[in-house]
Amino acid sequence: MKKLTAAFLVTVMCLGLTACAGQSEESAESEDTDAKTEETAPEDKGTLMMATTTSTEDTGLLDYLQPLFKEDTGWDLEWTAVGTGEALAMGESGDVDVVLVHAKSSEEEFVAEGYGVERFPVMYNDFIVVGPSSPIEKTDDINAVFTQIINDQLPFVSRGDDSGTDKKEKGIWEELGLDPATDPNYVESGQGMGATITMADEQQAYCLTDRGTWLKQSQDATLDYQLDIVCEGNDSLLNQYGVIAVNPEKYPEVNNEGANDFIEWICSDEVQELIGEYGVEEYGQALFTPNAGTDA
Structure with missing residues (x-):
């Protein structure tokens, strides 16, 4: 009987140790997952101010892209939606960091006069x-x-x-x-x-x-x-849209880092694909056609 009792106790102890080990492994895995999440989540970098046209707001495109941009880069995008002429004027005054508009000749003039760094095509309808x-x-x-x-x-x-x-x-x-x-x-x-x-x-x-x-x-x-x-x-x-960072040499206080991050992000293959899919399910066709990387 004593032998049976001893064997039973040994078995219970082994099971307890196994359970503890399992819990330790699960805890370690959970900690690893949390650590990885913390590593991949971008830090909160602050606010990026953009002047844009009313069509990018009226279509709902910016509301769709804003949280994705925040998640990917850490920048909180805020914008003022006005006519292209007024949006470019805001850039000329250094009141915003980046402009997203649709009047190519005016955009090129904006860059030529030194208010913008470089124009990048983004999409069209x-x-x-x-x-x-x-x-x-x-x-x-x-x-x-x-x-x-x-x-x-x-x-x-x-x-x-x-x-x-x-x-x-x-x-x-x-x-x-x-x-x-x-x-x-x-x-x-x-x-x-x-x-x-x-x-x-x-x-x-x-x-x-x-x-x-x-x-x-x-x-x-x-x-x-x-x-x-x-x-x-x-x-x-054809209605082409372009994005331009406001020139930091003219306005050193602008958020040029955020502007460049936004341009790189919105012109990336992943986001271009999202733009091309936006509206298809609800309206039967895309509201914009992406064409970053072209000479449009």
């Missing part, structure tokens, strides 16, 4: 004309559409805010030798793209918009637009 489906019939001829608007004095709502979209619209009138001021139904909203589309819908007017904002706005469950796409598919309506 296209401009379209939306409005009542009659009397304008759907076409890809943007010149014919703008000419008919003036000749028939059809209502048109312009951004009128020196944005990339406004610059594009004004450029079309100029190329055609047409003065929109001769149309009594031509008005300027002085607002962002989303608000301008809403104003055009209220007035049953035409307007030029980027496709991404139109897709987001027109399929919003809280809105009920009566407008249709009346012009699309013209090669001249």
